[in-house]
Structures are given as C-alpha cells and as structure tokens.
Amino acid sequence: MRAAFVLVLLLMAATPAGAVLPDEMLADPVLEARARDISKNLRCLVCQNQSIDDSDAGLARDLRVIVRERLVAGDSDSAVVDFVVDRYGDFVLLNPPFKATTYVLWIGPVVIGTFGLLAVVVFFRRRHATASGEAPAPLSDEEKKRLDALIEDRSE
Amino acid sequence: MRRLFFFMPLAVFAVLAVYFALGLGMDPKIIPSALIDKPVPQFTLPPIDGGAKQGFSDAELKGRVSVINVFASWCIPCKAEHPLITRLAGMGVATVYGLNYKDEAADALKWLTNLGDPYHRIGADRDGRVGIDWGVYGVPETFVVDAQGRIHHKHVGPLTQKSLEGELLPIIRTLSQ
Numbered sequence: 001m002r003a004a005f006v007l008v009l010l011l012m013a014a015t016p017a018g019a020v021l022p023d024e025m026l027a028d029p030v031l032e033a034r035a036r037d038i039s040k041n042l043r044c045l046v047c048q049n050q051s052i053d054d055s056d057a058g059l060a061r062d063l064r065v066i067v068r069e070r071l072v073a074g075d076s077d078s079a080v081v082d083f084v085v086d087r088y089g090d091f092v093l094l095n096p097p098f099k100a101t102t103y104v105l106w107i108g109p110v111v112i113g114t115f116g117l118l119a120v121v122v123f124f125r126r127r128h129a130t131a132s133g134e135a136p137a138p139l140s141d142e143e144k145k146r147l148d149a150l151i152e153d154r155s156e
Numbered sequence: 157m158r159r160l161f162f163f164m165p166l167a168v169f170a171v172l173a174v175y176f177a178l179g180l181g182m183d184p185k186i187i188p189s190a191l192i193d194k195p196v197p198q199f200t201l202p203p204i205d206g207g208a209k210q211g212f213s214d215a216e217l218k219g220r221v222s223v224i225n226v227f228a229s230w231c232i233p234c235k236a237e238h239p240l241i242t243r244l245a246g247m248g249v250a251t252v253y254g255l256n257y258k259d260e261a262a263d264a265l266k267w268l269t270n271l272g273d274p275y276h277r278i279g280a281d282r283d284g285r286v287g288i289d290w291g292v293y294g295v296p297e298t299f300v301v302d303a304q305g306r307i308h309h310k311h312v313g314p315l316t317q318k319s320l321e322g323e324l325l326p327i328i329r330t331l332s333q
Contacts, residue, residue, distance in 0.1 A: 045187060045293035058258070059293055062284050087197075087291045089190030 019056045019064075026068050035068045038080055042067070043092045051094055189291050189310040196305050197289035201279025205261035207268075212253055212277040218305040221250040221331045223324070225275070226287065226297040228259045229267035234296045237314035238271050241298075244320060245274035250300070250328050254278040257287050257295050300324060302331045 020039075026032040036053060042063065044055035052060040052067075063084065070080045084092055096102050139147065191197075200213040217224075225241050227234040245252040254275035256264050261280065268278075281287050290299065291310075300309040309327050311319055 048184070059284070059288075062288060066285075066288065085190070087190060087288060088293065089188060089291075091187050 019054055019060065021061070024061065024064055024068065026072065031068070031071050034077060035064070035071055038067050038071075038077055039064055041094050042081070042084055043094050045088060045092065185294070186312050187293065189307070191291050191307045192310065194307055196299075196301055196307055197286075199279075199286040199289060201255070201281055201286055204256055204259075204264050204278055204280045207261070207265055207278065207280075209273070209275065209278045211279040213279075214305065216277070217253070217301050218303065220303055221328055222301045223250045223252045223328070224255055224290075224299040224301060225252060226255045226257050226290070226292050226295050226299075228257045228295050229263040230259065231257075231295040233314035235267075235271065237296055237316075238274075240315045240317065240320050242272055242274040244315075244324070245276070249325070249332065251276045255287065255290075255292075256280045257292065258282065258284045298324070300327050300331070 020036070026035060039053035040051050042052045044050045044052045044057055044060040044063075046057040046059050047055050050060075052063045054060075066083070067080055070083055075083070081093070090097060090102075096105060098106055196214050196217055198214050201211045203209055203211040223244065227238075227241075241252065244250070252275055254277070256278055258281065264280070279286070284292075290297075294312060296314055298311040298315060299307055301307055308331060309323070311323060315324070
C-alpha cells in the first residue's frame with residue numbers, strides 16, 4: 001500500500017518529457033531549460049499543431065538540435081527564434097506576433113465582442129423601456145372604427 | 157431601416173459562407189515560403205557519394221533561371237512527379253538541379269538509375285541542414301530561382317501537369333525574358 005502511494009507520488013512529480021531524446025539534451029541544465037522553452041513555442045511544420053518539443057517528426061528533431069547548437073554558440077533566445085523564423089516564416093511561432101498582418105487576428109475578437117455586447121445592451125434597454133415605460137398612444141378615431149367593425153364582423 | 161436590420165444575420169451568414177467556401181479550396185498543409193523574393197541561402201552541397209554528377213552551391217544558381225527540386229528515394233510522391241521533372245528538364249527552359257534530401261547514397265543512386273536522372277547537378281543533403289536553410293519541411297518541394305539567384309516561387313508537394321503548366325512554366329517564362 002505504502003509502496004503504491006509512493007509510486008503515485010513519484011509519477012505525479014514527473015514532468016512531461018516531450019519528444020526530446022536523451023542524445024539531444026545539453027549537459028548544461030540552464031541551456032537545456034532555455035532550449036525547452038524555445039522549442040515549446042516553435043511549431044513543427046510536419047504535424048502542424050504540435051510544437052517541435054512534442055513532435056517525433058524528423059524535421060522537429062533537426063530543429064531541436066539546431067536550437068541547442070545555436071544556444072551553445074552563444075545566441076540569445078530571440079536570435080535563435082529569429083533563425084528559425086527567417087527560414088520558415090511567422091507560421092512557426094505558436095504564439096503569433098502582433099504586427100500589421102495579424103491585427104485582424106488579435107483585435108478582431110475584441111471588436112466583434114464589443115459589437116455583440118453593444119447589441120445586447122441596446123436590445124435590453126429597448127425592451128425595458130416598452131415594458132415599464134409610458135402606455136402606448138391611444139387609438140385614433142380611424143383605428144377605433146376599424147376595430148369596432150372587426151368585432152361586429154365576428155359576432156355575426 | 158428596421159427591416160434592413162432583420163437582414164443582418166443573413167448578411168453576416170453570406171459573408172461567412174464566402175470565407176468558408178474560399179477556405180475549402182485552401183490546403184492547410186501548404187505554408188507560404190518565408191524566402192520568396194530573397195536570395196538563395198549560402199550553401200555548398202557535395203555530390204551523392206559514388207555518383208557521377210557534381211554537387212552544387214549557391215554560386216552556380218546565378219546567370220540563368222534555375223529550378224531546384226528537393227527529392228529523396230524514400231519519398232513516394234517524388235516518384236509520382238519524376239516524369240514531370242524529366243519533362244521540364246527536357247524542355248531546356250531552366251537548369252534543373254536536384255537536392256537529394258536526407259537520403260542514403262546507395263538508395264538515391266538506385267532510384268536515379270531506375271527512373272532516370274533528369275538533373276543537371278545533384279547535391280546530397282545528408283543531414284538536411286541545407287534543406288532547413290531553404291525552409292524545406294516536406295519532400296518533394298520545387299523552387300524557381302531567377303538568374304540573379306533570387307527565389308521566386310516554391311511549390312510544395314508533387315508537381316502535377318496542372319501545376320507545371322499553370323504555375324511553374326509561366327513563372328519561368330516571365331523570369332527568362
């Protein structure tokens with residue numbers, strides 16, 4: 001029982017290893033941690049909704065190795081990301097940048113949401129006004145005559 | 157005015173329908189190249205080990221319109237497009253280079269013997285590093301490079317008769333003028 005408990009605890013403490021193989025890992029834990037962070041935000045182009053950290057594809061492995069090589073060579077994190085973006089475009093970033101071509105992507109939901117909210121506010125205001133507001137205008141003579149005629153019509 | 161308001165949902169639906177219809181025709185696997193209108197990356201590729209053809213480097217890609225075809229013997233669609241590459245090379249409108257991507261030399265040579273070798277020169281990219289510099293993410297890929305060594309077009313996936321005649325050849329013709 002106790003052994004099972006310890007086992008469960010140990011399993012819970014384990015962190016997901018992604019697809020990184022032991023032979024790719026860097027000896028320096030600080031660099032390796034940076035490599036993992038960078039890889040998690042780079043899209044694998046073969047299996048598009050996985051990061052290169054998650055993907056078992058050959059290209060993902062190549063890119064993981066390149067990320068580590070550049071870090072060892074002394075590149076900053078952003079320089080490493082730029083290296084990959086220069087070759088594959090913004091599409092490799094799982095977190096798209098905020099720039100002219102992506103304004104619609106970032107601002108669109110806010111704009112549409114604001115419009116929706118406004119529409120809801122206007123709708124309920126109007127309903128509230130008709131429910132509790134002044135009584136509707138009285139019928140004109142013309143309308144009264146028509147109503148009387150209709151009622152008579154039915155009683156026949 | 158009020159009546160127009162009731163047509164709003166229909167209008168929104170119509171706009172969405174147009175977008176979705178256009179989206180159906182798009183292939184999410186095709187990612188626009190980041191290298192269009194940029195000079196080709198610097199590289200030097202050795203020949204296939206034991207092969208008769210020379211390798212090539214970025215320097216050779218200047219002076220004439222060229223087509224770089226990324227292929228591998230393990231890639232089935234490459235086999236499918238091979239007759240079209242052969243046809244393109246036979247037309248003589250552009251120099252056709254082969255980039256043999258992450259392939260075993262013996263397999264590549266056997267493949268070329270069996271299917272024919274249409275390439276002017278073939279570079280062997282054993283570890284795929286040059287491929288990464290070119291932004292290659294799936295084989296086959298075909299690039300059109302102008303006489304100044306600038307990348308003008310990238311076709312992802314096997315060439316078809318339609319893409320050869322409708323895409324590649326018109327671009328090559330424009331660049332050759």
